[in-house]
Amino acid sequence: MSKLTTPFLSRRAFLLSASAAGVAGSPAFAQSDPNSGTTEVEADITETVRRNISSFRALDWRPYFSNTKNGAILVDIQSRALHWWSEDQTQYKLYPTSVPITEDLTRTGRTRITRKVEGPSWAPTPAMKRRNPEWPDFIGPGPDNPMGTHAMHLTWKYYRIHGTHDTRKIGRRSSNGCIGLFNEDIADLFERSNVGTQVLLI
Template sequence: MTGRSVFTPSRRAFLAGGAALLSTPALAQTYNGPQTTRGEGDLTQGVRRNVSSFRSLDWQPYFDNLSNGAILVDITSRALHYWSADGATYKLYPSSVPLTEDLTRRGRTRVVRKIEGPDWRPTPSMLKRNPDWPPYVPPGPNNPLGTHALYLSWTYYRIHGTHDTRKIGRQSSNGCIGLYNEHISELFALAKVGTQVLLI
């Protein structure tokens, strides 16, 4: 025996520590380890996947009214919220978000066009970063915009589907917000041209 005291946790200390751990906010429990993806995720070696739980939100802190409905995209939680104009319908979808901060745009915009079966042309900056990408992709299973797209008033920015389901919940896009195809199909039916959009 060296004279050092050995700490043996009591049952009470163990339970108190466990309670403290469980009360830790979900954000602190988010796993941000490196993972890889293809396609738009080729901009970096790794992507970060959000495994925290989503929470429903009220529209009032973000919009003055629900005229034409409202879409809120929370880049941090990687979630898209939708409220109908009459407030009767609320939807919450997991989303993909821009890969890096310099590709991220925040602020107010609106839906200006809706396309089912969109085609896709990468922007000049995308082609500069990824010279092996094709200059045009027609609608179909190889199209990175998935089955539906909501075009925003910001040039090149869209809320769209994706055939690569690995991207959802990740930082994996070149600036757009991606949803599962079944979710963008549902949102496409709900949202109107003129629906207000806020990215935070």
């Protein structure tokens, strides 16, 4: 693991502080203090989330989209699930997600995928950097990256659907706006989705 020299925060130190802060993705960070109200539990719930995927409610695309041209993605913030439909409506997938910590960080409405990146890099937003000046300005692709293995940019600046190496964050309110998936799930969704795929967050 390479390290940044002072006055920059070392990558190891960043990861330790980020772990304490609950890194979920870019730009997605949560507080780990169980009394802070920003995450529900700190125990590893990865297996629980995986088992519970079968209990998530399947949805029909028609109440949410007028058509499925270019495919369609619905993110249900309340149930913390992402639904995907193929353009020809023959395929449907359901994935557990992480969602924003608070209402003020939650953006809802219609957008679309504008760019797909395998092996994404990460940089804090200006607001995040002001709050946490000790954080590094940039992290390249790899296991240290809070965005996981794949990222899909949206029309909204700083908002992405991406993976995460910290699987504890899936199924929780743990991001500053982005939607996080298990790395294997974002890889699957990445292959199924196209630039131009419709996205609706509700």
